[in-house]
Amino acid sequence: MAIAIALLLIVLGSVAFHVVTPWWSTPLASNWGAMDDTMTVTVIVTGIFFVVINLFVVYTLWRFRHRRDARAAYEPENKRLERWLIGVTTVGIVALLAPGLVVYARFVDPPQEAMQLEVLGQQWQWRFRLPGADGAMGGSDVRFVSGDNPFGLDPSDPKAQDDVLIGANEVHLPLGQPVKVLLRSHDALHDFFVPNFRARMNIVPGQVSWFWFTPTRTGRFEAMCAQLCGVGHPAMRGFVVVDDAAAYQAWLQQQPTFAMTLAKVPAGAPGSAQDLLARGRDLAQSKGCVACHTVDGRSGVGPTWKGLYGKTETFADGSTALVDEAYLRGFIRDPKARNVKGFPPVMPQIELAGDELDALVAYIIAQSDRRPQR
Amino acid sequence: MALVDTATHDDAPKSFFTRYVWSQDHKVIAVQYAGTAIAVGLVGLLLSNLMRLQIGFPGVFEFINAERYYQFVTMHGMIMVIYLLTALFLGGFGNYLIPLMIGARDMVFPYMNMLSFWVYLLSVLVLMTSFFVPGGATGAGWTLYPPQAILPGTPGHEWGIILMLVSLLIFIVATTMGGLNYVTTVLQARCEGMTLLRMPLSVWGIFVATVLALLAFPALFVSGVMMLLDKTLGTSFFMPALLSMGQASDYKGGSPLLFQHLFWFFGHPEVYIVALPAFGIVSDLISVHARKAIFGYRTMVWAIVIIGGLSFVVWAHHMFVSGMNPWFGFFFATSTLIIAVPTAIKVYNWVLTLWRGDIHLSVPMLFTLAFILTFLSGGLTGLFLGNVSVDIPLSGTYFVVAHFHMVMGVAPLLVVFGAITHWFPCITGRMLDERLGRFHFWVTFIGTYLIYFPMHYLGVLGMPRRYHEYANYDFIPASAHSLNAFITVVALFVGAAQLVFVYNLVRSALHGRPAGSNPWRAASLEWATPQVPPQHGNWGATLPVAYRWAYAYSVPGARQDFIAQNAPLQDGGVEPQAPSKPAPGREAAR
Numbered sequence: 030m031a032i033a034i035a036l037l038l039i040v041l042g043s044v045a046f047h048v049v050t051p052w053w054s055t056p057l058a059s060n061w062g063a064m065d066d067t068m069t070v071t072v073i074v075t076g077i078f079f080v081v082i083n084l085f086v087v088y089t090l091w092r093f094r095h096r097r098d099a100r101a102a103y104e105p106e107n108k109r110l111e112r113w114l115i116g117v118t119t120v121g122i123v124a125l126l127a128p129g130l131v132v133y134a135r136f137v138d139p140p141q142e143a144m145q146l147e148v149l150g151q152q153w154q155w156r157f158r159l160p161g162a163d164g165a166m167g168g169s170d171v172r173f174v175s176g177d178n179p180f181g182l183d184p185s186d187p188k189a190q191d192d193v194l195i196g197a198n199e200v201h202l203p204l205g206q207p208v209k210v211l212l213r214s215h216d217a218l219h220d221f222f223v224p225n226f227r228a229r230m231n232i233v234p235g236q237v238s239w240f241w242f243t244p245t246r247t248g249r250f251e252a253m254c255a256q257l258c259g260v261g262h263p264a265m266r267g268f269v270v271v272d273d274a275a276a277y278q279a280w281l282q283q284q285p286t287f288a289m290t291l292a293k294v295p296a297g298a299p300g301s302a303q304d305l306l307a308r309g310r311d312l313a314q315s316k317g318c319v320a321c322h323t324v325d326g327r328s329g330v331g332p333t334w335k336g337l338y339g340k341t342e343t344f345a346d347g348s349t350a351l352v353d354e355a356y357l358r359g360f361i362r363d364p365k366a367r368n369v370k371g372f373p374p375v376m377p378q379i380e381l382a383g384d385e386l387d388a389l390v391a392y393i394i395a396q397s398d399r400r401p402q403r
Numbered sequence: 404m405a406l407v408d409t410a411t412h413d414d415a416p417k418s419f420f421t422r423y424v425w426s427q428d429h430k431v432i433a434v435q436y437a438g439t440a441i442a443v444g445l446v447g448l449l450l451s452n453l454m455r456l457q458i459g460f461p462g463v464f465e466f467i468n469a470e471r472y473y474q475f476v477t478m479h480g481m482i483m484v485i486y487l488l489t490a491l492f493l494g495g496f497g498n499y500l501i502p503l504m505i506g507a508r509d510m511v512f513p514y515m516n517m518l519s520f521w522v523y524l525l526s527v528l529v530l531m532t533s534f535f536v537p538g539g540a541t542g543a544g545w546t547l548y549p550p551q552a553i554l555p556g557t558p559g560h561e562w563g564i565i566l567m568l569v570s571l572l573i574f575i576v577a578t579t580m581g582g583l584n585y586v587t588t589v590l591q592a593r594c595e596g597m598t599l600l601r602m603p604l605s606v607w608g609i610f611v612a613t614v615l616a617l618l619a620f621p622a623l624f625v626s627g628v629m630m631l632l633d634k635t636l637g638t639s640f641f642m643p644a645l646l647s648m649g650q651a652s653d654y655k656g657g658s659p660l661l662f663q664h665l666f667w668f669f670g671h672p673e674v675y676i677v678a679l680p681a682f683g684i685v686s687d688l689i690s691v692h693a694r695k696a697i698f699g700y701r702t703m704v705w706a707i708v709i710i711g712g713l714s715f716v717v718w719a720h721h722m723f724v725s726g727m728n729p730w731f732g733f734f735f736a737t738s739t740l741i742i743a744v745p746t747a748i749k750v751y752n753w754v755l756t757l758w759r760g761d762i763h764l765s766v767p768m769l770f771t772l773a774f775i776l777t778f779l780s781g782g783l784t785g786l787f788l789g790n791v792s793v794d795i796p797l798s799g800t801y802f803v804v805a806h807f808h809m810v811m812g813v814a815p816l817l818v819v820f821g822a823i824t825h826w827f828p829c830i831t832g833r834m835l836d837e838r839l840g841r842f843h844f845w846v847t848f849i850g851t852y853l854i855y856f857p858m859h860y861l862g863v864l865g866m867p868r869r870y871h872e873y874a875n876y877d878f879i880p881a882s883a884h885s886l887n888a889f890i891t892v893v894a895l896f897v898g899a900a901q902l903v904f905v906y907n908l909v910r911s912a913l914h915g916r917p918a919g920s921n922p923w924r925a926a927s928l929e930w931a932t933p934q935v936p937p938q939h940g941n942w943g944a945t946l947p948v949a950y951r952w953a954y955a956y957s958v959p960g961a962r963q964d965f966i967a968q969n970a971p972l973q974d975g976g977v978e979p980q981a982p983s984k985p986a987p988g989r990e991a992a993r
Contacts, residue, residue: 054796074786089754090757093757100964101956102957103956111751111752118744122786126736132792171646254867255867256548260557375648378649
């Protein structure tokens with residue numbers, strides 16, 4: 030009879046766990062409360078089936094356990110009972126499906142007044158684009174992608190010129206404004222997932238997928254990639270900040286348009302050392318280095334930059350080298366030449382102007398206590 | 404069923420090699436299949452425990468870096484779904500049970516049956532080789548989604564993915580050879596009196612699953628070939644214009660979603676390729692160990708057939724948030740929830756078979772009861788994920804991981820353990836050790852529930868699957884990390900308990916208690932051979948004749964509480980007939 034008691038305890042324990050669990054949906058921050066409601070309906074309906082069927086089994090085990098000289102009944106079928114059970118199950122299924130489909134009908138029908146937000150996924154970073162004053166996104170294609178044009182926008186498309194580009198992993202949205210999120214990828218599959226918003230969608234290279242939601246709460250919400258996209262998948266993090274209208278406008282004014290990023294003349298004037306480091310930090314962000322390289326000592330997809338300069342690095346073939354400035358420059362220029370031991374050989378060759386490389390290398394060196402001796 | 408019975412004792416193989424290695428006997432091939440599947444399954448188990456070590460105690464085990472973690476994830480998934488469960492249910496149980504249960508001497512194509520095993524073994528060896536090639540095994544996830552599966556940035560994109568695809572292609576060849584054999588045998592080699600609606604449900608489950616395999620695996624085969632061409636020759640079936648590690652590539656115009664459609668057109672029926680044999684076997688175990696006719700046999704058969712048919716029109720519920728046209732969601736959510744009705748009926752009928760039974764709590768019955776609870780749990784959470792608007796926030800989270808492990812990982816494996824315990828005396832003539840069996844049962848049943856039940860809640864929280872680490876996510880509380888550590892510890896115990904099961908298999912095969920000819924007093928034909936374990940050709944001089952169904956348990960007025968399927972007609976217990984037809988059998992039963 031241990032099994033009957035075990036089944037009973039599992040049922041009671043599961044219900045009790047459900048009641049007291051500290052782990053449940055993140056606080057809702059979008060209009061998709063209806064998704065939570067359909068889930069609640071599903072929990073209740075399936076919960077009833079789970080409890081009733083299992084308790085029936087428990088009772089049956091206790092009542093009809095083997096006794097000496099007992100004999101089972103002979104009842105190979107009971108059409109009436111079977112029809113009843115089919116009926117009850119069908120009602121339960123309809124009760125689940127109907128509200129689910131009603132909610133889904135809203136999900137596939139974005140409101141006309143929704144603003145557009147493009148989320149651009151690339152291994153292993155996020156970028157964002159807003160349509161600018163003309164309200165329309167310019168055309169894009171991966172063949173346009175370059176160091177100056179990381180979004181791959183069509184430079185000849187007039188609609189692209191005023192597009193607002195956010196080259197970092199944090200975007201702001203205005204409170205209460207429906208957003209149709211257009212999803213684009215340069216390389217692999219990704220998935221833009223903000224648990225608090227509920228709605229989400231995969232990103233597929235070669236096409237634009239979409240979903241929509243309305244932010245209903247101000248705050249800073251964590252975004253992440255939820256479709257395995259390679260070895261740096263967990264490093265692909267972002268943030269969505271929901272602002273009131275004034276704060277959103279203030280933020281929006283600071284973001285450059287595509288035309289502005291194209292016109293930006295490479296900085297020729299030698300700045301101060303502080304400027305150089307700030308520029309290096311910005312480059313580490315905008316070129317996506319930070320997706321794999323931390324500055325706080327944690328090991329990411331690639332080696333941390335904290336203390337990297339001046340240490341002796343070991344390679345997959347067992348050889349070693351001192352990490353000096355020449356090493357850093359050489360590795361960034363040709364990442365495939367050597368494989369650092371313990372890390373996958375996946376670092377891309379990133380196009381950097383000469384002064385950009387100076388700034389980035391200076392920033393990496395600054396993450397170490399050891400200083401170059403000149 | 405007009406068969407010419409050609410088997411004589413003279414054609415029995417004599418040498419060790421022809422008897423146990425290059426054997427064409429379905430019983431030996433079944434053991435070869437099962438042994439290989441269990442061996443490779445232990446590798447899959449080890450990989451899962453390594454993964455759990457990293458999730459439960461991130462960074463403690465330094466050799467489990469991100470690259471290895473994804474390789475473990477991928478190989479664990481593929482090994483368990485394909486090389487363990489599919490091979491074990493079709494190649495193992497299918498091979499052993501079909502000829503014995505339908506009263507045949509062997510499979511109709513014994514030579515092809517032998518080839519099927521050796522080709523399967525080759526596919527396993529190719530798969531295992533991929534651990535040792537430069538770059539290691541593929542880490543693309545068991546779904547092998549392009550484009551990333553063949554791009555740098557994914558572990559094993561050099562050789563691992565090629566060996567994985569080649570291994571799958573070889574496996575499909577093996578499955579096709581075996582599958583054609585099983586289907587033909589069921590349709591052509593049943594003994595006299597063994598009508599289709601007298602076959603045990605185990606045979607029905609394996610038969611329909613085999614038909615599904617024959618229809619579904621070609622979709623995987625073509626997608627495997629196409630991806631191999633994309634990888635090796637630079638075609639663009641699944642590859643759009645894209646950047647590879649920031650650099651322009653030569654691919655253009657292909658569709659990653661095409662692969663997903665092909666994969667899941669295979670992948671969803673695959674769930675039932677594993678589940679239907681389990682459904683069938685569980686029906687038989689319940690009936691035997693509760694000493695009661697399976698409740699609603701015809702309904703059970705039709706449920707198996709309907710589930711099999713519907714399984715081909717639900718595949719895109721794996722793709723609700725894939726970026727496919729969202730309007731597909733209405734159709735696939737509806738078809739998915741419809742499939743819940745025949746599935747629920749199966750659960751009701753198992754439970755109603757217990758009702759007013761004479762329930763013997765033997766080890767096979769314990770596993771059966773554990774299966775019902777686990778399958779019910781996993782099936783009900785399927786209603787969350789099949790209902791598209793509930794799926795959207797849950798997709799890609801640990802809720803999905805918990806769901807499919809419950810429904811198509813743990814549940815079928817509980818059936819495997821129950822079934823091996825049940826048929827071990829038929830295979831070896833000895834009983835499995837009962838004390839070890841009960842120990843293994845309790846650790847496995849309670850352990851897996853402790854692992855997967857709370858895991859659903861991590862998914863509701865939003866924890867994404869396939870993350871090597873979760874450092875610095877504010878929405879994941881410290882308690883969730885503690886829960887992960889707890890799950891890991893339980894998983895290690897459950898993993899270790901499987902070694903007890905394997906030890907029990909080996910020890911009992913050598914030193915177990917002799918079982919006698921029909922230790923469970925079962926009515927189906929596999930226990931009615933002249934010798935137990937059955938010898939080459941199974942039936943001695945004459946083939947058996949089936950006079951009734953396999954569920955004549957506790958028939959009123961009968962001398963004992965079961966009537967063997969091949970007992971003389973006057974013993975009674977003939978199956979209930981369809982109501983529209985005259986019922987001669989019922990007359991005979993009175």
